[in-house]
Amino acid sequence: MQLQDLLYGVTIKELVGRTDRTVNALNFDSRKVTNDDAFFAIVGTAADGHLFINQTVEQGAKVIVCENLPEIDNYDVTYVKVDNTSVALGIMAGNFYGNPSADLKLIGITGTNGKTTIATILFKLFKDLGYKTGLLSTVENYINDVVVAATHTTPNPIALNALLRDMVNAGCDYCFMEVSSHAVAQHRIEGLTFSGGVFSNLTHDHLDFHKTFDEYLKAKKAFFDVLPKTAFALTNIDDKNGMVMLQNTKAYKKTYALKQLADFKAKIIENQFSGLHLDIDNEDVYFKLVGSFNAYNLLAVYGTAILLEQDKLKVLTLLSRLTGAEGRFDYIVSPEKVIGIVDYAHTPDAVQNVLSTIANIRKGTEQVITVIGCGGDRDKTKRPVMAQVACDWSDKVILTSDNPRTEDPQTIISEMEAGVSPTNKRKTLSILDRKEAIKTACHLAKSGDIILIAGKGHEKYQEINGVRNHFDDKEILLEQLNPRS
Numbered sequence: 001m002q003l004q005d006l007l008y009g010v011t012i013k014e015l016v017g018r019t020d021r022t023v024n025a026l027n028f029d030s031r032k033v034t035n036d037d038a039f040f041a042i043v044g045t046a047a048d049g050h051l052f053i054n055q056t057v058e059q060g061a062k063v064i065v066c067e068n069l070p071e072i073d074n075y076d077v078t079y080v081k082v083d084n085t086s087v088a089l090g091i092m093a094g095n096f097y098g099n100p101s102a103d104l105k106l107i108g109i110t111g112t113n114g115k116t117t118i119a120t121i122l123f124k125l126f127k128d129l130g131y132k133t134g135l136l137s138t139v140e141n142y143i144n145d146v147v148v149a150a151t152h153t154t155p156n157p158i159a160l161n162a163l164l165r166d167m168v169n170a171g172c173d174y175c176f177m178e179v180s181s182h183a184v185a186q187h188r189i190e191g192l193t194f195s196g197g198v199f200s201n202l203t204h205d206h207l208d209f210h211k212t213f214d215e216y217l218k219a220k221k222a223f224f225d226v227l228p229k230t231a232f233a234l235t236n237i238d239d240k241n242g243m244v245m246l247q248n249t250k251a252y253k254k255t256y257a258l259k260q261l262a263d264f265k266a267k268i269i270e271n272q273f274s275g276l277h278l279d280i281d282n283e284d285v286y287f288k289l290v291g292s293f294n295a296y297n298l299l300a301v302y303g304t305a306i307l308l309e310q311d312k313l314k315v316l317t318l319l320s321r322l323t324g325a326e327g328r329f330d331y332i333v334s335p336e337k338v339i340g341i342v343d344y345a346h347t348p349d350a351v352q353n354v355l356s357t358i359a360n361i362r363k364g365t366e367q368v369i370t371v372i373g374c375g376g377d378r379d380k381t382k383r384p385v386m387a388q389v390a391c392d393w394s395d396k397v398i399l400t401s402d403n404p405r406t407e408d409p410q411t412i413i414s415e416m417e418a419g420v421s422p423t424n425k426r427k428t429l430s431i432l433d434r435k436e437a438i439k440t441a442c443h444l445a446k447s448g449d450i451i452l453i454a455g456k457g458h459e460k461y462q463e464i465n466g467v468r469n470h471f472d473d474k475e476i477l478l479e480q481l482n483p484r485s
């Protein structure tokens, strides 16, 4: 594509060189640059892309997009100086792929917890409604029936626009995507045309990256601030920041709630291991998903489908048959009647939600045994809180490793232990090896007991020092509990 076409919509501060040149590919990683590419120099959290500009020119880059111009001695290269390279990358990636987001209905889902669940159920629902549909999620991306492995909750702008282009080419009418706070802050969604935005909730997470809760809130809100007036903005008003999210949006505002009046309303009639029984928009419906937090997720899905002009009864009928996303409240029962649950709860609020759900539906005499760890190179302040919440809601807690990444796993466990009150200490055990921790929980469990394995859900690996070893909570649980298939 010609550089002049790629630059459409970009605010340029300074331009050195020709714009009538063909760009082969876009790249923000110097290690991937080859002949005739455009290189985007981004100031990141660990490195500064500007340091690699000369190297990419030697590798054949013909266009450099940057925030600070280097000393220029190669006039066969075009330099584009902009205020923010990540913003320019988003817009140019859109142009490069022919702005595919405008050619389908793109719906973004944001919030601390529930994004994957809401996006995945919407994807399944719209496929069942007969539409060709795309999904961008933490677990997997889908171009209708074709699976594409996910690397991030929200991909970088180049991968994101390439996936949207493939969806449009495959005839997709809709795409449901998770919008992480990292993605908003790093402008991964810049230049996309959204038809709707959904907010689930806002609780403690990612304070390592955003520093304060207020900054985290602002990142989520910035997504709604840029929605066009043709889009809808659907928010959970039972969350105390639900309305704050929509304060400055131009989109038309819609609400959902379980506890107050709203455009989309539901009431929990029954909450069992077998599923939820809801009064949803005055209809009596049974769902396969478990837990009051899933009543919110289902209501968000229902509201979105109605705002996308789908038939109410058709939507509820199809929705009642659907299961959630992989690794979310995924449970098995052993021949001895021990219940094992794998769940992706990796924030204090999610741990509390999943354990309070278990508390609400247990019969009373059985023990709840929780196996839990916290990820390395992620928000340290959530570690003691997650351990405390786990102890407050369980009879036994085994503190263990999650993905230690580059951190010492024992140190992470010690930081979790710091949140355990003296009275709760007797409930806890610390076992570094996650597999051993799960096995121990299974050995401790007696008939009727409930084991929760929290934090890794669908993940099929454990990341230690940059190496991802095969690891699957569900697989280990199945080996140990040996349920009849």
Ligand SMILES: CC(=O)N[C@H]1[C@@H](OP(=O)(O)OP(=O)(O)OC[C@H]2O[C@@H](n3ccc(=O)[nH]c3=O)[C@H](O)[C@@H]2O)O[C@H](CO)[C@@H](O)[C@@H]1O[C@H](C)C(=O)N[C@@H](C)C(=O)N[C@H](CCC(=O)O)C(=O)O
Binding pocket: 028, 029, 030, 031, 041, 042, 043, 044, 045, 046, 047, 048, 049, 052, 138, 151, 152, 153, 154, 155, 156, 180, 181, 182, 183, 209
């Ligand atoms: C903290 C974070 O979000 N990091 C993302 C970020 O990397 P960074 O800013 O640290 O990059 P950097 O290493 O400082 O490098 C700066 C720039 O120099 C470039 N570079 C670097 C080295 C080199 O030799 N040559 C070169 O050109 C890099 O490509 C980059 O453009 O930009 C990279 C490129 O897009 C991402 O891959 C990377 O995601 C890392 C792997 C990550 O783990 N991110 C997680 C925290 C994340 O994004 N999570 C969210 C939300 C999760 C959720 O709650 O669901 C997600 O959306 O997945």
Ligand SMILES: Nc1ncnc2c1ncn2[C@@H]1O[C@H](COP(=O)(O)OP(=O)(O)OP(=O)(O)O)[C@@H](O)[C@H]1O
Binding pocket: 111, 112, 113, 114, 115, 116, 117, 118, 138, 153, 178, 200, 201, 293, 294, 296, 297, 325, 327, 328, 329, 343, 344, 345, 346, 349, 350, 351, 353, 354, 457
């Ligand atoms: N609406 C909700 N409110 C609170 N907790 C929830 C909600 N939905 C799901 N959870 C809990 O959060 C966990 C993660 O759910 P899900 O994967 O849908 O969230 P997510 O927002 O996509 O997370 P991530 O930020 O990692 O992408 C679930 O396993 C469950 O414990």
Ligand SMILES: N[C@H](CCC[C@H](N)C(=O)O)C(=O)O
Binding pocket: 138, 153, 346, 374, 375, 376, 378, 402, 403, 455, 456, 459
């Ligand atoms: N998308 C989240 C997932 C956390 C999952 C947990 N298993 C961990 O590794 O911390 C993150 O990157 O913070």
Ligand SMILES: [Mg+2]
Binding pocket: 115, 116, 117, 137, 138, 139, 153, 178
């Ligand atoms: Mg997710």
